[in-house]
Amino acid sequence: MKHTALCIAATLALSLTSGVNAQKPVTGAHVMELTKEYLAVAPKRYIGSPGHLAAEHFIHDHFKPEAAKGNYIDDTFTARTPQGFMTMHNLLVKFPSTNPAKRDNVIVLASHYETNYWLKDINFVGANDGACTSALLIALGEYFRDHPPTGDSVWLLFTDGEESITSQWSDSDSLYGTRHIAAKWSGDGTLPHIKAFVLADMIGWKDMNVTRETNSTPWLEDLLAKAAKETGHSNYVFRESMAVDDDHIPFKQRGVPVLDIIDYKYGTSSDPEAFHHTAQDTIDKLSVQSLQVSADLFLGVIKLINEH
Ligand SMILES: [Zn+2]
Numbered sequence: 001m002k003h004t005a006l007c008i009a010a011t012l013a014l015s016l017t018s019g020v021n022a023q024k025p026v027t028g029a030h031v032m033e034l035t036k037e038y039l040a041v042a043p044k045r046y047i048g049s050p051g052h053l054a055a056e057h058f059i060h061d062h063f064k065p066e067a068a069k070g071n072y073i074d075d076t077f078t079a080r081t082p083q084g085f086m087t088m089h090n091l092l093v094k095f096p097s098t099n100p101a102k103r104d105n106v107i108v109l110a111s112h113y114e115t116n117y118w119l120k121d122i123n124f125v126g127a128n129d130g131a132c133t134s135a136l137l138i139a140l141g142e143y144f145r146d147h148p149p150t151g152d153s154v155w156l157l158f159t160d161g162e163e164s165i166t167s168q169w170s171d172s173d174s175l176y177g178t179r180h181i182a183a184k185w186s187g188d189g190t191l192p193h194i195k196a197f198v199l200a201d202m203i204g205w206k207d208m209n210v211t212r213e214t215n216s217t218p219w220l221e222d223l224l225a226k227a228a229k230e231t232g233h234s235n236y237v238f239r240e241s242m243a244v245d246d247d248h249i250p251f252k253q254r255g256v257p258v259l260d261i262i263d264y265k266y267g268t269s270s271d272p273e274a275f276h277h278t279a280q281d282t283i284d285k286l287s288v289q290s291l292q293v294s295a296d297l298f299l300g301v302i303k304l305i306n307e308h
Pocket of ligand 1: 001129163277
């Protein structure tokens, strides 16, 4: 992702709601465990690398029951990049609603699973940037396997080629996977069924505070604030506002309501982006608590979109 220069400090809303930590539907501890397993088998996941293939297998292996039902789709395509043509794979997992009247309404939950091609020569593993949010999607999928949606259908989209291939992010060198699938879904009539496209990016960081991302659709940002309040996590959101270029943009451009749940800040007080796209983006920067908050926010937002 890439953010623009404008940054507005927002009022820090402190939540006084204290959560009773009963067993959560998706636990931060489990997301952390999945993140560790993912990084162990696929530490570097740049396009064309053995780690990228291992990442695809890791995701597929967690969705064998869905694959057996035809609900796991490998969306393979060729992208023209500044480094030549590259084969990329979006991975889609569908959890259809048990309610026939609602089945055609879809909430897409997305995260990119690859690491930057231009960082292939350093030890960049993207623990926060790509790994923990892929783990979050897997954990949410396990939840929906055991608790099939009774409202809107839920689709998980593991996107490829979110990152730019060169170090110079541009509209033509970034967001390859979502540009491809948004165009495909526009052509085949899928797009009007998407009620909301909800993206996870960089939300495992210990000091996580979700940005009010101003390219997102306002009513979905409002639902995120409401979900934060309802889950007792208001102090984890909206300390700052910022416009971010991320995988939601190709869907926004085609009129789909979008929400990017992201914390663009990832570093120290003197250098707020010290760990972003560096070899320091490692598992020790993440916390179970932040992953718990992220899981709670996702489930809370899905509930509210269903009620919307
Ligand atoms: Zn990144």
